[in-house]
Amino acid sequence: MSTENLKKTPLNEVHRALGGKMVDFGGWDMPVQYTAGVIAEHMATREKAGLFDVSHMGEIWVEGEGAIAFVNRITTNDVTKLVDGQAHYSALTNEHGGVVDDLLVYRFDEGKLLLVVNASTTDKDWDWITSRVLDEAITLINASADYCQIAVQGPKALEIAQKFTDVNLPEIKYYHFTVDKFDGVDAIISRTGYTGEDGFEIYADKDEAVRLWNDLMEAGAEFGILPAGLAARNTLRLESAMSLYGNELGDDISPLEANLGWICKLNKGEFVGREAMARLKEEGLKKKLVGFEMVDKGIARDHFDVYIGDEKVGYVTSGSPAPYLKKNIGLAFVPTEFAKTGQEITIDVRGKKLAAVIVPTPFYKREK
Amino acid sequence: MSNNIPENLRYSKDHEWVKVDEDVATIGITDYAQHSLGDVVYVDLPRVGDTFATHEAFGSVESVKAVSEIFTPVAGEVTEVNDALNDTPEDVNNDSYGAAWMLKIKMDNPNEADSLLSAEEYEEYLNASA
Numbered sequence: 414m415s416t417e418n419l420k421k422t423p424l425n426e427v428h429r430a431l432g433g434k435m436v437d438f439g440g441w442d443m444p445v446q447y448t449a450g451v452i453a454e455h456m457a458t459r460e461k462a463g464l465f466d467v468s469h470m471g472e473i474w475v476e477g478e479g480a481i482a483f484v485n486r487i488t489t490n491d492v493t494k495l496v497d498g499q500a501h502y503s504a505l506t507n508e509h510g511g512v513v514d515d516l517l518v519y520r521f522d523e524g525k526l527l528l529v530v531n532a533s534t535t536d537k538d539w540d541w542i543t544s545r546v547l548d549e550a551i552t553l554i555n556a557s558a559d560y561c562q563i564a565v566q567g568p569k570a571l572e573i574a575q576k577f578t579d580v581n582l583p584e585i586k587y588y589h590f591t592v593d594k595f596d597g598v599d600a601i602i603s604r605t606g607y608t609g610e611d612g613f614e615i616y617a618d619k620d621e622a623v624r625l626w627n628d629l630m631e632a633g634a635e636f637g638i639l640p641a642g643l644a645a646r647n648t649l650r651l652e653s654a655m656s657l658y659g660n661e662l663g664d665d666i667s668p669l670e671a672n673l674g675w676i677c678k679l680n681k682g683e684f685v686g687r688e689a690m691a692r693l694k695e696e697g698l699k700k701k702l703v704g705f706e707m708v709d710k711g712i713a714r715d716h717f718d719v720y721i722g723d724e725k726v727g728y729v730t731s732g733s734p735a736p737y738l739k740k741n742i743g744l745a746f747v748p749t750e751f752a753k754t755g756q757e758i759t760i761d762v763r764g765k766k767l768a769a770v771i772v773p774t775p776f777y778k779r780e781k
Numbered sequence: 782m783s784n785n786i787p788e789n790l791r792y793s794k795d796h797e798w799v800k801v802d803e804d805v806a807t808i809g810i811t812d813y814a815q816h817s818l819g820d821v822v823y824v825d826l827p828r829v830g831d832t833f834a835t836h837e838a839f840g841s842v843e844s845v846k847a848v849s850e851i852f853t854p855v856a857g858e859v860t861e862v863n864d865a866l867n868d869t870p871e872d873v874n875n876d877s878y879g880a881a882w883m884l885k886i887k888m889d890n891p892n893e894a895d896s897l898l899s900a901e902e903y904e905e906y907l908n909a910s911a
Contacts, residue, residue, distance in 0.1 A: 434819075451845045452820045644819075644846050710867065712823055712843055734822045734845050741823075763841075763848075 416442045422468035423561050423622035431640050439533025441469045444642040454645035455736040458608055459779075462567035462633050463641035463649075467614065468622060471535030471557040473528040473542065479549030480526050484518060487545050487685050489668060491678040495520035500588050500605060503676050504668045505530075505538060510689030512662040512671075514538050517605065519590060527601075531658050545685065561622035565629055566612030566649075569636040574613045576632045578602065582613070596621075596628050607646065609653030610779055651742065652735045654704055654774035660715060660730045661702055661744055667693055670746065671702045672774070700727065701752035704774035707741040707760075709767035718761045719745050726751065729760060735776060742776050743769075784907055785812040787878055791894045792903035793854035795836075798878060804891035806855050809882045810842065810873065813907055819844040821873040824866040826883055832858045835893070839884070842873060855893045857886040 416435070419442035428435065433444030444466070446454060457463050475484055485492040490503035499520055505513040514534045519527040530538045539555050546553070565574055575582050577596040582604075585591060590603035601616035617625060630638060641649075647657070654672075656662050661671050668677050669690060679691050707713060713732035718725050732743030747758065756771040790798045796814035800807040815821065823843040833839050838850040839859075862884045866872060872881040888894070898906060 445846065446819060450820045452822075648845060710823070711825070712848075714848070734843075736845065 420469070422466055423619045424466045424468060424626055427623055427626055428466065428640075428642075433640075433642060436643070438469070438643055439531075441532055443469065444640075446642040446644045447640050449639050451642070451644040451648065452736045454639050454641035455648050457637060457639035458567045458610055458641055458645065458649055459737045460568065461637040462565060462569040462573055462612075462639075463608070463645065464626070464629055464633065464638055465564040465566065465641050465646060466562075466622075466626070467564050468561040468619065469532035470562055471530040471532065471538065471555070472560050472562075472616070473530065473539060474554040474556055475526045475528065475551055476554070477524055477549070477551035479551045480524055481520075483546065483549045483551050484526050484528070485681065486683065487542065488516070488518060489673075489677040489684065489686070489690075490518065491681040492518060492520070492526070493681070497522050498589050498591060500590060500603065501676070502588075504662070504673060505541060506668065506684070506686030506690070507664060508686055508689065509665070510667050510669075510686040510693060511664045512658070512666055512668055513541050513664065515656060515658055515662055515673075519601075519603070521592070534658060559619060560616050561619045561625070562614060562616050563622070563625055563629065564606055564608075564612060564614045565633070565638075566606045566608040566610045566641075567638075568611065569633070569638070570610065570612035573629065573633045573636060573638065574602075574615075577628065596625055598625075607655060608649040609655070609775065609777055610649075647731075648733055648736055651731055651733055651744070652737055652775070652777040654744065654776060656702075656744075657731060667698075669693055670698055670700055698749050700746045701749050702730065702744055703747055703752050703756075703771045704776055705743055705745055705758060705760075705769045706772050706776070707743075707767060707769050708757075709769075711762045711765065711767040712741045713743045713760045713762060713767070713769065719747060720759045720761065720766065721747075721751055721756075726758075732760075738776055740776075742772075744774075747771075784904065785878070786900045786904050788900045790878070790900065791854070791897035792900065792906075793852070793897055794906060795852045795854075797851060797854050799854050799894050799897060800882075801894045804888050805860065806857070806886045806888050806894060807882050808853060808855075808884055808886065809877060810851060811903075812877050814842075814849075815874045815877045815881075818842060818849060818873075819846065821870045824870050824873060824883065826862050826866065827859055829859050829862055832856075833886070851883070853886060854897055855886060855888050856890065857888040859884050860887050861885040
């Protein structure tokens, strides 16, 4: 299979050497799983540690006096509330209040922010962000090609990462970060992740990727670390009910509908889409994102129709087996009046109507 | 990779195996198929009494990521279904020719399996498509 037109992270050869089954993910040649398989990779991350190549994500610097005001004007969360060394989850919204992308906003200092965006939307986001600049005193830099990003996640992640830095990692709170030496090189060490487990995401110069990866694998060997691919990444985030852009979020989906009201600070001041969102909130949401689990034997998949009685009322945004919970689960949009725990629904699974029930989310929450 | 392809079975190009016992065909999917699928989490099988034409889809095998239909290599009526796969779908990965037999069909034409591939022919077929 020709991968000529696909983008590759610095770890591409490493993935292949580890037996990675490579697929096209948003134009990137990425491992969907390795030889151990998705279930083993998922369980390793929940019980020991998993190592993820997330170098395909995008990194955009916003620097200058106007940085905070600018980012605050184009995202839903309140950037003015961040302190140095803190990050938050947010959304870039369009004028209709739909989601252009979900992202993390990192505050380095009052004149320096880093936006970390999805791999498949990096170019779209860059065009969007640059087009929103008015007269702010800022510089925008698309540094996506310069960075590698490796995530080590799981109960043993901290112990493994601690071997590589003098930073006292337990002191870095969740959604906080520091810039320091990691395995001998400058890195952003961030206590964030997309798995529902404790862990760190390490950003470094792309030329360090292979060495960092191999060193982390070696250090993690005594704990049972496994390299984990995109399939495990998806089942892990789904069990934790985290949204995936393109599934739960899109240009025509409001963050309010997708259970992301908590990152929408409508009272912080003007931002793109604020008016549309305020109006939607006032009128009342027509649909809401809910979690469900299958009752009948079978697996609901993305895009399947959701019924209540004979009426088609919504659709599955993400559906999959949940390896840790040993159930088949999913997220779906349903009309607000049905969006409650215990509501019975049926899902059209390739022609068969199978019973499911709405359950609270997240489906899985790690013990603190 | 080296495939496990038992000599005494017949094979289809869709990676099903058939064990013939007079006019009853026992059917499952091959080692190659289970390896391509990855961890199997669910097997959807028909009911006893259902009838199928040659190459008709009789069910599906699901991995975490994907759904794969299974096609019957021979026409006939289902006489037995392996319900154990409801509880241990991973048998498809661990014992694809033994515990993971999927169903038994009473063949309309007891000789139909002769037109399927031999173990040697299936191995050639796999090597050619690699």
